[in-house]
Amino acid sequence: MNKKYIIPVVLLVGLAFILVLLPKKKPYNELPAKDLLKQVTSSSKFISPEFVADRLIKKDPSMILVDVRSEDLFREYSLPGALNIPLQEIVKPAQMELLSQEGIDYIFYSTGDVLADQAWILCKRQRIDHIYVMKGGLNEWFSSFFMSLPPAETASNEEIELYQFRSAVRQYFTGGETQTARKPAGEAISITPKKKKSAAEGGC
Amino acid sequence: MKEKVKKDHSNTYLNPYFGGVMLGIILILTFYITGRGLGASGAAKSTVVTTIQSVAPDYAKKSPYVSQFISDDDHPMNNWLVFEVIGVFAGAFLSGILYGRLKPKVEHSPKITTRKRLLVALIGGTLFGFGSQVARGCTSGAALSGMAVISFGGIITMMGIFGSAYLFSWIFKRNWI
Amino acid sequence: MGPLIPNNIIPADWNNAIALLIGMLFGFVLEASGFSSSRKIMGTFFGYDFVVLRVFFTAAITSMVGILYLDYFGWLDFGQLYIHPTYLMSAIIGGVIMGAGFALGGYCPGTSYCAIAIGKLDALVYSIGLFLGIYLFTFIYPWIENMFNWGFMGYVTAPEILGINANLFVFFVVIIALGMFFAATIVQRKVKKVEY
Numbered sequence: 026m027n028k029k030y031i032i033p034v035v036l037l038v039g040l041a042f043i044l045v046l047l048p049k050k051k052p053y054n055e056l057p058a059k060d061l062l063k064q065v066t067s068s069s070k071f072i073s074p075e076f077v078a079d080r081l082i083k084k085d086p087s088m089i090l091v092d093v094r095s096e097d098l099f100r101e102y103s104l105p106g107a108l109n110i111p112l113q114e115i116v117k118p119a120q121m122e123l124l125s126q127e128g129i130d131y132i133f134y135s136t137g138d139v140l141a142d143q144a145w146i147l148c149k150r151q152r153i154d155h156i157y158v159m160k161g162g163l164n165e166w167f168s169s170f171f172m173s174l175p176p177a178e179t180a181s182n183e184e185i186e187l188y189q190f191r192s193a194v195r196q197y198f199t200g201g202e203t204q205t206a207r208k209p210a211g212e213a214i215s216i217t218p219k220k221k222k223s224a225a226e227g228g229c
Numbered sequence: 230m231k232e233k234v235k236k237d238h239s240n241t242y243l244n245p246y247f248g249g250v251m252l253g254i255i256l257i258l259t260f261y262i263t264g265r266g267l268g269a270s271g272a273a274k275s276t277v278v279t280t281i282q283s284v285a286p287d288y289a290k291k292s293p294y295v296s297q298f299i300s301d302d303d304h305p306m307n308n309w310l311v312f313e314v315i316g317v318f319a320g321a322f323l324s325g326i327l328y329g330r331l332k333p334k335v336e337h338s339p340k341i342t343t344r345k346r347l348l349v350a351l352i353g354g355t356l357f358g359f360g361s362q363v364a365r366g367c368t369s370g371a372a373l374s375g376m377a378v379i380s381f382g383g384i385i386t387m388m389g390i391f392g393s394a395y396l397f398s399w400i401f402k403r404n405w406i
Numbered sequence: 407m408g409p410l411i412p413n414n415i416i417p418a419d420w421n422n423a424i425a426l427l428i429g430m431l432f433g434f435v436l437e438a439s440g441f442s443s444s445r446k447i448m449g450t451f452f453g454y455d456f457v458v459l460r461v462f463f464t465a466a467i468t469s470m471v472g473i474l475y476l477d478y479f480g481w482l483d484f485g486q487l488y489i490h491p492t493y494l495m496s497a498i499i500g501g502v503i504m505g506a507g508f509a510l511g512g513y514c515p516g517t518s519y520c521a522i523a524i525g526k527l528d529a530l531v532y533s534i535g536l537f538l539g540i541y542l543f544t545f546i547y548p549w550i551e552n553m554f555n556w557g558f559m560g561y562v563t564a565p566e567i568l569g570i571n572a573n574l575f576v577f578f579v580v581i582i583a584l585g586m587f588f589a590a591t592i593v594q595r596k597v598k599k600v601e602y
Binding site: 276327 | 409412416421422423424425427428430431433435436437438439443445448451452454461462463464465467468469472476481482484487488490491493494496497498500501502503505507509510511512513514515518519520521524526527528531535536537539540541542546547548550559561565572575576587602
């Protein structure tokens with residue numbers, strides 16, 4: 026064994042040994058910033074209230090609504106079947122675990138969509154898939170189904186169909202009431218707050 | 230006028246450990262830039278596929294193996310490995326020039342004839358070509374690049390090659406020593 | 407963050423040009439280390455010249471340690487690297503057949519290309535054999551397709567299969583490799599010299 030090899034050999038063994046002793050790398054595994062920004066600004070994460078209503082009526086088991094507002098607001102009013110995970114709780118590992126379940130689409134909603142969007146970003150950063158935001162939140166939900174005006178005579182077919190769908194949804198969720206403007210407390214919208222009578226159930 | 234006596238470098242080689250470290254660094258670089266390792270038999274396969282395709286396109290389409298490598302919108306030679314192998318030829322050629330090793334010859338043990346050596350090389354190549362397709366790689370692709378990423382299949386293939394080569398080289402000892 | 411091309415840090419169009427450059431480095435180092443001579447290569451199996459062992463395993467341990475360090479420091483994402491898939495049966499059988507071919511031909515494809523580049527005619531014949539062998543394979547493939555695909559274990563690393571830490575595994579490989587180099591030096595001193 027040549028003397029000149031001693032240094033390289035010691036170096037190599039040393040490096041390999043240090044590799045063994047290195048502390049476990051923190052598997053932070055976050056989505057890189059650039060990718061996150063790209064996803065944040067894409068519109069494919071938004072789901073319309075109509076879509077949510079459609080899946081709710083069809084009792085789609087693969088969709089779960091997540092209400093990211095506070096517990097109090099949730100108790101006052103929530104969409105049928107929604108889970109309540111306030112924004113501050115979402116970042117906890119247990120909730121992240123829950124949301125990473127395969128095969129289920131989680132749709133975040135809040136009053137508008139600012140809180141829901143924030144929740145979405147936090148989860149997306151941890152590389153969770155199948156999460157969406159209901160566009161417009163509860164505000165949009167109400168204005169679509171409970172405050173939409175009949176379309177004008179000259180409206181296109183799509184607009185008429187949309188209106189008919191929305192009326193049907195309204196009837197489904199309110200058991201045939203045609204009243205509008207049912208808004209939970211704490212909203213920034215001008216509609217007078219009124220406590221909802223009962224959680225909307227399936228069936229007419 | 231001074232007469233320059235050319236020193237014969239043709240038997241000088243790099244220190245093997247140094248060469249190994251260089252090769253290791255090349256491997257790391259390859260993985261770092263392209264995400265894949267080196268390879269050699271893949272280029273031979275691409276050549277065969279291309280040849281089959283031009284000479285007997287029907288066989289190429291019908292053959293369950295060859296058809297995997299043909300696609301309508303890309304030429305099988307438009308392949309990372311083919312370009313790499315072209316580079317290998319060029320690099321080795323350069324090294325040959327540098328060290329003065331460019332010389333056409335048939336290298337063989339003095340105990341066998343040139344003809345025998347060529348015949349045995351042909352058989353050896355055939356076996357190796359066949360085996361490389363079975364194992365999905367050769368010493369550069371499966372064994373070397375496989376070891377660089379600690380691939381289980383790569384290590385198994387490497388052990389198979391070296392173990393079997395040890396066995397067979399002693400059986401066919403006459404060819405070499 | 408590597409690998410650069412899969413992460414689009416370098417445009418994918420450069421891939422082939424980079425392949426060419428890397429190939430040149432590869433070919434140069436191989437030839438300069440002596441892998442263009444079949445009798446030198448076979449020295450490993452008869453004990454008179456262990457260049458194959460030394461270069462191969464030094465390259466293997468250098469790259470293993472290097473890649474793991476790069477991954478640890480976050481400069482290279484190990485998960486994005488191509489790991490040679492493990493098909494248990496074909497890996498073993500293919501390896502054995504290749505070993506026989508190696509013992510007869512004295513080359514492997516990569517070294518045969520280097521040898522052709524410097525004019526070795528036996529390497530040229532060897533590579534013709536390579537083509538023949540691959541061609542034969544395409545004929546025989548339908549019969550051995552089942553064996554070929556048997557035992558697929560995924561694109562797994564050895565430490566994953568053995569259930570030990572990757573860094574520990576590499577450390578052991580380093581030690582074993584150094585041991586082999588030491589043994590090779592001793593054997594080489596004792597073996598009868600061969601002129602080649």
